[in-house]
Amino acid sequence: MTIPNVPPECYLVLSGILFTIGVIGALTRRNAIVVFMCIELMLNAVNISFVALSRFLQSLDGVLFAFFVIAVAAAEAAVGLAIFVMIYRSKETINVDEINILKW
Amino acid sequence: MAENIATIFQWLVFLGAAFGSIIASLLVITRKNPIHSALFLVLTFLCVSVLYVLLYQQFMFIIQIFVYAGAIAMLIVFVLMLLDLEVEVRSGLKLFYSKAIGGVLAVLFLFGIIYSVVAKSPTGKVGSYAPDKLSGNVKAVGQMLFTQYLFPFEIVSVLLAAAIIGAVILSKKRT
Numbered sequence: 001m002t003i004p005n006v007p008p009e010c011y012l013v014l015s016g017i018l019f020t021i022g023v024i025g026a027l028t029r030r031n032a033i034v035v036f037m038c039i040e041l042m043l044n045a046v047n048i049s050f051v052a053l054s055r056f057l058q059s060l061d062g063v064l065f066a067f068f069v070i071a072v073a074a075a076e077a078a079v080g081l082a083i084f085v086m087i088y089r090s091k092e093t094i095n096v097d098e099i100n101i102l103k104w
Numbered sequence: 105m106a107e108n109i110a111t112i113f114q115w116l117v118f119l120g121a122a123f124g125s126i127i128a129s130l131l132v133i134t135r136k137n138p139i140h141s142a143l144f145l146v147l148t149f150l151c152v153s154v155l156y157v158l159l160y161q162q163f164m165f166i167i168q169i170f171v172y173a174g175a176i177a178m179l180i181v182f183v184l185m186l187l188d189l190e191v192e193v194r195s196g197l198k199l200f201y202s203k204a205i206g207g208v209l210a211v212l213f214l215f216g217i218i219y220s221v222v223a224k225s226p227t228g229k230v231g232s233y234a235p236d237k238l239s240g241n242v243k244a245v246g247q248m249l250f251t252q253y254l255f256p257f258e259i260v261s262v263l264l265a266a267a268i269i270g271a272v273i274l275s276k277k278r279t
Contacts, residue, residue, distance in 0.1 A: 003111045006118045009221050011155070014122045016217035018129055018148075020210050025133030027206030033184060034138055037145050040176060041129055044152055047164075055159040059231030060241075060248050063164055067249070070171050071260045075267035077176045081183045082274035088187045 011052035018045035032084055032094040036077075043073045117158055125151035138189060142180050149173040163245045 022045060025038035047066040054062025088094050128147040135141045153168040233244065249257055 003108055003115070005111060006114055006158070008226055010118065010122070011159075012221040012226070013218055014125070014155075016214055016221065017126055018152075019217070020214040021126070021129045021133060023210040023213065024207050025129075027210065028203045029133060031138055031189070033180060033187075033189075034133075034141050037132060037141055037180060040145065040172070041132065041148065044149065044172065047168075048152060048155060051156060051159055051161050051164050053226055053228075055161065056226065057228050057230050058233050059229075060233050060244060061231075063161055063241075063245055064249060064253050066164060067167060067245075068256060068260055070167055071264060074171055074176060075263050077179050078267045078271040079274070081179055082271040085183060085186060085275050094187065094189070 008052050008056040012049050015045045015049040015052070018042075018048065030095050030097055032087075032096050032099070033081075035096060036080055036084070040073060040077070043069055114158065117154065121151045121154040121158070125155075138184050139181065142177060142184060145180070146173050146177045149177065160241065162240050163242045166242075 019042050022038045022042035025041065026035050029035055029038065047069055050062040050066040050069070052062075054060060054066075084094050087099060091099060093099070125148050128144045128151060131144040132141045132148060135144065149168060149172040153165050153173070156162075156165040156168060
């Protein structure tokens, strides 16, 4: 009797679970930086499914897409955190419920 | 028999990394202190990088550790220390309803994902690249990146340069 390898469905379900946890966090938390962390969690979950499908379809395209996703996430982190610092300087808070105007 | 033992270890590592990442990400979204959330985020990234090793993708493993667990998490912790944050205020009743509705919708979305994954096994054009035959895939990734994906690579370099300049200009103090 041989035990089967880990099927790709397991990785895809894990990716879906992590993505859903990220969505719930982004919808329920009020701290802007925690919302930002949840967005990183969602990007990471998408990367898992890219890499898993790239492994099981034996092609490298998924890995390169995940690489570009990571590059975009890094750019987003730099700009997003700079925006949070600027909002904190002018509003003294980064609670997303209080940052509800476009002009101040 | 030897193959069975290797497969059992593969399952054990997969289950450990999977449950570790799920528990760590649940802790990310439930901790009140943002610093604790950031540290559990690093734990989630490390568990996911273990999964990349299990998928024979060494390049993604290195990039995940360097960029996510190193650079991005460090940036988040640094900004958290820069801002003097009070503990998150407890939300009122109106917010509770929006939280409940959002959570229920997200769980329905999860059921949609699981159904679409289980209903039909993933199909597609199978390529010629077999990662478990190679000793490392960094060379293959580099070759493909600088030939077939050269143009997106250049675009990403422009994007990163723009992000650096934008971050510097945004965080500069106004005079």
